[in-house]
Amino acid sequence: xxxxxxxxxxxxxxxxxxxxxxxxxxxxxxxxxxxxxxxxxxxxxxxxxxxxxxxxxxxxxxxxxxxxxxxxxxxxxxxxxxxxxxxxxxxxxxxxxxxxxxxxxxxxxxxxxxxxxxxxxxxxxxxxxxxxxxxxxxxxxxxxxxxxxxxxxxxxxxxxxxxxxxxxxxxxxxxxxxxxxxxxxxxxxxx
Amino acid sequence: xxxxxxxxxxxxxxxxxxxxxxxxxxxxxxxxxxxxxxxxxxxxxxxxxxxxxxxxxxxxxxxxxxxxxxxxxxxxxxxxxxxxxxxxxxxxxxxxxxxxxxxxxxxxxxxxxxxxxxxxxxxxxxx
Numbered sequence: 077x078x079x080x081x082x083x084x085x086x087x088x089x090x091x092x093x094x095x096x097x098x099x100x101x102x103x104x105x106x107x108x109x110x111x112x113x114x115x116x117x118x119x120x121x122x123x124x125x126x127x128x129x130x131x132x133x134x135x136x137x138x139x140x141x142x143x144x145x146x147x148x149x150x151x152x153x154x155x156x157x158x159x160x161x162x163x164x165x166x167x168x169x170x171x172x173x174x175x176x177x178x179x180x181x182x183x184x185x186x187x188x189x190x191x192x193x194x195x196x197x198x199x200x201x202x203x204x205x206x207x208x209x210x211x212x213x214x215x216x217x218x219x220x221x222x223x224x225x226x227x228x229x230x231x232x233x234x235x236x237x238x239x240x241x242x243x244x245x246x247x248x249x250x251x252x253x254x255x256x257x258x259x260x261x262x263x264x265x266x267x
Numbered sequence: 268x269x270x271x272x273x274x275x276x277x278x279x280x281x282x283x284x285x286x287x288x289x290x291x292x293x294x295x296x297x298x299x300x301x302x303x304x305x306x307x308x309x310x311x312x313x314x315x316x317x318x319x320x321x322x323x324x325x326x327x328x329x330x331x332x333x334x335x336x337x338x339x340x341x342x343x344x345x346x347x348x349x350x351x352x353x354x355x356x357x358x359x360x361x362x363x364x365x366x367x368x369x370x371x372x373x374x375x376x377x378x379x380x381x382x383x384x385x386x387x388x389x390x391x392x393x394x
Contacts, residue, residue, distance in 0.1 A: 236271045238289045238368035241361070242324055243306040250310070250320055264325075265294050265301040267367045 122148040123155045133157075136185045146188075157185055163193040163200040271373075282380055284372035292375045326357035 133143035146153035248259035275283040307328035
């Protein structure tokens with residue numbers, strides 16, 4: 077107990093000493109590690125002059141003709157390029173990509189929503205059959221089925237037999253009829 | 268599906284029986300001395316056996332005997348075949364009776380049509 081108490085007194089002092097040493101060696105606030113991107117590689121404000129556009133295209137490894145930033149309507153994309161909204165599933169599966177699972181080459185400009193367009197998530201692949209053909213077929217099928225079922229309700233099909241005959245006044249009591257009231261008399265005859 | 272459906276929906280609905288309104292003629296018409304159907308099992312017995320309502324028909328006594336036999340001889344399935352046959356043939360007779368009722372209704376409707384036509388012709392000739 078005495079040793080524990082002593083240890084309890086000593087360790088905060090040791091921690092304070094370590095903290096002071098670490099603070100002396102730490103970098104100033106706001107500094108970035110060497111593994112991160114430098115300031116000139118970060119996205120910047122919306123490019124206004126053609127020189128700014130050329131510089132932004134070079135920054136993003138794109139040709140000047142291909143580079144198209146998002147329109148400056150206050151949504152805050154800056155000079156990030158607007159790439160077509162195609163998912164990674166639409167890219168060639170047989171080409172030797174640097175990152176085959178992402179179907180992405182090193183240095184290629186990534187879409188703003190790249191994490192959405194990976195192959196595990198949203199897929200914008202075109203349908204095998206054109207959309208209007210698919211919808212026409214489906215609506216045709218649905219309407220025909222509904223019409224046929226509707227006709228079946230209006231004109232039901234039945235066997236050429238009379239209704240089934242039940243005893244005890246058509247099971248008046250069994251179907252929940254009032255035992256105090258006299259049930260309507262139903263007599264079935266042999267034929 | 269059948270000729271009766273074609274006649275009812277496409278041609279003459281008056282001459283075809285409506286299964287929801289049957290029988291629409293008095294029971295004694297054309298069949299004097301008809302006997303009412305006899306119910307052998309009582310309502311209390313059917314209720315005690317907890318028979319489903321759709322099966323509490325005029326063949327209920329055969330069904331009760333069959334159920335009793337099945338309960339007694341379980342799990343041997345073939346010992347109740349005679350009773351099963353008796354219940355099935357009773358149900359068959361009941362179905363044949365339903366067919367006969369339908370046919371009777373149809374013939375009475377046709378007869379009614381003929382009578383109306385004859386009276387209609389008679390009035391037209393007399394006038």
